[in-house]
Amino acid sequence: MKIKHTFLVTIAFAALNSVSVAQPKKPAVSAAVPRPKxxxxxxxxxxxxxxxxxxxxxxxxxxxxxxxxxxxxxxxxxxxxxxxxxxxxxxxxxxxxxxxxxxxxxxxxxxxxxxxxxxxxxxxxxxxxxxxxxxxxxxxxxxxxxxxxxxxxxxxxxxxxxxxxxxxxxxxxxxxxxxxxxxxxxxxxxxxxxxxxxxxxxxxxxxxxxxxxxxxxxxxxxxxxxxxxxxxxxxxxxxxxxxxxxxxxxxxxxxxxxxxxxxxxxxxxxxxxxxxxxxxxxxxxxxxxxxxxxxxxxxxxxxxxxxxxxxxxxxxxxxxxxxxxxxxxxxxxxxxxxxxxxxxxxxxxxxxxxxxxxxxxxxxxxxTDNKIPAGIFPSSQVLKDLNAVLAKEFNEDKLVISLSNYQVSLDNRLIAKNKLDEAAIRAACVKYLRSRDDVAFAVDMDKVEESTVPEPLKRRIINGYSREHSGVIQIVTQPGYFSGSPTGTNHGxxxxxxxxxxxxxxxxxxxxxxxxxxxxxxxxxxxxxxxxxxxxxxxxxxxxxxxxxx
CATH class of the missing domain: 3.40.720.10 (Alkaline Phosphatase, subunit A)
Incomplete structure (x- = not known):
């Protein structure tokens, strides 16, 4: 049986060798990816x-x-x-x-x-x-x-x-x-x-x-x-x-x-x-x-x-x-x-x-000269007024260090040093800002999803929030209102x-x-x-x- 098996294998190999088998071609050099100059x-x-x-x-x-x-x-x-x-x-x-x-x-x-x-x-x-x-x-x-x-x-x-x-x-x-x-x-x-x-x-x-x-x-x-x-x-x-x-x-x-x-x-x-x-x-x-x-x-x-x-x-x-x-x-x-x-x-x-x-x-x-509601959001004055409100409640001056980018940035080191209640400070900020006629929404960034803000704005607020570089409260002014000079224009x-x-x-x-x-x-x-x-x-x-x- 062993001799017969060897004989059959030999015949099979001979048959394969007698057939002309096409060899695979070497891959062509790839053409350049189509791109503009x-x-x-x-x-x-x-x-x-x-x-x-x-x-x-x-x-x-x-x-x-x-x-x-x-x-x-x-x-x-x-x-x-x-x-x-x-x-x-x-x-x-x-x-x-x-x-x-x-x-x-x-x-x-x-x-x-x-x-x-x-x-x-x-x-x-x-x-x-x-x-x-x-x-x-x-x-x-x-x-x-x-x-x-x-x-x-x-x-x-x-x-x-x-x-x-x-x-x-x-x-x-x-x-x-x-x-x-x-x-x-x-x-x-x-x-x-x-x-x-x-x-x-x-x-x-x-x-x-x-x-x-x-x-x-x-x-x-x-x-x-x-x-x-x-x-x-x-x-x-x-x-x-x-x-x-x-x-x-x-x-x-x-x-x-x-x-x-x-x-x-x-x-x-x-x-x-x-x-x-x-x-x-x-x-x-x-x-x-x-x-x-x-x-x-x-x-x-x-x-x-x-x-x-x-x-x-x-x-x-x-x-x-x-x-x-x-x-x-x-x-x-x-x-x-x-x-x-x-x-x-x-x-x-x-x-x-x-x-x-x-x-x-x-x-x-x-x-306003053309009967369309608008106005200036006086960010510098708002910052002073907000800090005054917080000082009365928390007995600390300048708890808010900036309103830049329409965001409230708190003095986090001062809050940590004096072991103040940050959540309460945020809530007080939101309460004051919402009381202003020139503010449409004030949103605590830890409570965006539960805020009563239209969904398209929620998405934009979340997208714009960098935990490292953004304030903890987003201010959304009324349409036609912005922070800036009474002449020219601004954005944001x-x-x-x-x-x-x-x-x-x-x-x-x-x-x-x-x-x-x-x-x-x-x-x-x-x-x-x-x-x-x-x-x-x-x-x-x-x-x-x-x-x-x-």
Missing amino acids: LVVGIVVDQMRWDYLYRYYDRYSEGGFKRLLSQGFTCENTNIDYIPTVTAIGHSSVYTGSVPAIHGIAGNDFIDQKTGRSIYCTEDSTAQTLGSTSDAGKMSPRNLKTSTVTDELRLATNFRSRVIGIAIKDRGGILPAGHTANAAYWFDDKTGNWISSTYYMKQLPAWLDKLNAQRLPEKYLKQNWNTLYPISTYIQSTGDNMRYEGKFSGTDAPVFPVLTSTMAKQDFGIIRTTPYGNTLTFDVAKAAVENEKMGQGEVTDFLAVSFSSTDYMGHRFGPNAIEVEDTYLRLDRDLSAFLSYLDTKIGAGKYTVFLTADHGAAHNPTFL TWNPYDAHIPFVLMGWGIKHGSTARPVNMTDIAPTISALLHIQTPNGAIGQPVNEALK
């Missing part, structure tokens, strides 16, 4: 959604109109947290996350352990490059999560180049993420664009060369008058209105604005002129040109924020000629920049998206004027069309991640807008 993320600081259409008739064909006519617009994009401020907005756009997760709870926020106020991008370990001022002691270290720009770097083994640019440090630093090649921002003291040692040992030669051109001086010497005859600005109030703030040293908020004389005292004045946006475009174009962005084998990412629109809004308010003129000039600059990208990168080879970090309210006096609330933002995509991989379905700010980073076939940021809670993608 360059992604340009544009955040227009304080751009209300309706600015896309308020001045639509006066926009050029190549700027905002081009984005709308060739791209995909999400018409119902809203911020899904409170408070709505610049640092959180930029962080949330690029992380797809919220303060509860990414930790950036305001432009400034209170460390709840120490009571110390922290600036969002402060970093004592970093040094300034390009100036002798402290304006460069900044980095993204306070941001707890990754950004879509970080994820692109990770996906390409750090071959992708990522650069962030904005007049505001936080507008350049937070979008660029932790692994960026560079972030650049403006220094008022010198008029230079600067950076920090977090990114590099010295500024690149091309930026030194650009700084040597003294562009801020050149722009400011031109003064600022309206782009078109002032009588044509029919979407705005008159040239000299009590709703508007004025420049220091001037008698009234009127045109022309003599920036040539102001520049001698402070280069920072360019922030509150349309020239600040033009200057930002200059730096963005120089970065693309000199860093050869979009010209390599992998996708690069330029994150650029236009900060002057925010300074303008704060000073003049949404209904001023100054703001209308700023957007008409921004549109013209945007058109020129997109044309530059068409030539340099190639039309259809780059993707651009445009959004905002927050919107802005109408000036309260303007609203949940209301549509602060939270309804543009989100438009155009270029490689983007369909033409629109959607009116609800989209959140936190959906932006997942959408770009899906476009690029990369992992979403590690704290993202949003979902991609799939209908915008080819």
Whole structure:
């Protein structure tokens, strides 16, 4: 039997060897993942959604109109947290996350352990490059999560180049993420664009060369008058209105604005002129040109924020000629920049998206003059009055150290030291705040779910609460009320004027069309991640807008 079995096996092997068996082919080298050559993320600081259409008739064909006519617009994009401020907005756009997760709870926020106020991008370990001022002691270290720009770097083994640019440090630093090649921002003291040692040992030669051109001086010497005859600005109030703030040293908020004389005292004045946006475009174009962005084998990412629109809004308010003129000039600059990208990168080879970090309210006096309820929430006085109420009940002064970001931050060290009843203190705060006519809701963060607050607001309150960096009570003012100056405007609330933002995509991989379905700010980073076939940021809670993608 053993001999027979061996014989059969031998025959079987011989049969197999006589058959021609196709050998597996070696795997072919994988084709490159389909991606655009360059992604340009544009955040227009304080751009209300309706600015896309308020001045639509006066926009050029190549700027905002081009984005709308060739791209995909999400018409119902809203911020899904409170408070709505610049640092959180930029962080949330690029992380797809919220303060509860990414930790950036305001432009400034209170460390709840120490009571110390922290600036969002402060970093004592970093040094300034390009100036002798402290304006460069900044980095993204306070941001707890990754950004879509970080994820692109990770996906390409750090071959992708990522650069962030904005007049505001936080507008350049937070979008660029932790692994960026560079972030650049403006220094008022010198008029230079600067950076920090977090990114590099010295500024690149091309930026030194650009700084040597003294562009801020050149722009400011031109003064600022309206782009078109002032009588044509029919979407705005008159040239000299009590709703508007004025420049220091001037008698009234009127045109022309003599920036040539102001520049001698402070280069920072360019922030509150349309020239600040033009200057930002200059730096963005120089970065693309000199860093050869979009010209390599992998996708690069330029994150650029236009900060002057925010300074303008704060000073003049949404209904001023100054703001209308700023957007008409921004549109013209945007058109020129997109044309530059068409030539340099190639039309259809780059993707651009445009959004905002927050919107802005109408000036309260303007609203009341037009019979719409509104007012100023006097936060400084409220802080004094609240502490006086608490002092009577708990026999301690200044139990509340801040009402910043519409949140009550308590002196936790004092409460612990004197073994005070924190729950009772919170309850007293809520009771006082609810007694005010300008407050709609005051919510103890440990009792959000049981509060009588509409569900959409509950979600935003929870999303905006960082246990480490947020106050323990969230104040929700009445519609039309905000904390700030009686002139110009402010933001920070949940209301549509602060939270309804543009989100438009155009270029490689983007369909033409629109959607009116609800989209959140936190959906932006997942959408770009899906476009690029990369992992979403590690704290993202949003979902991609799939209908915008080819």
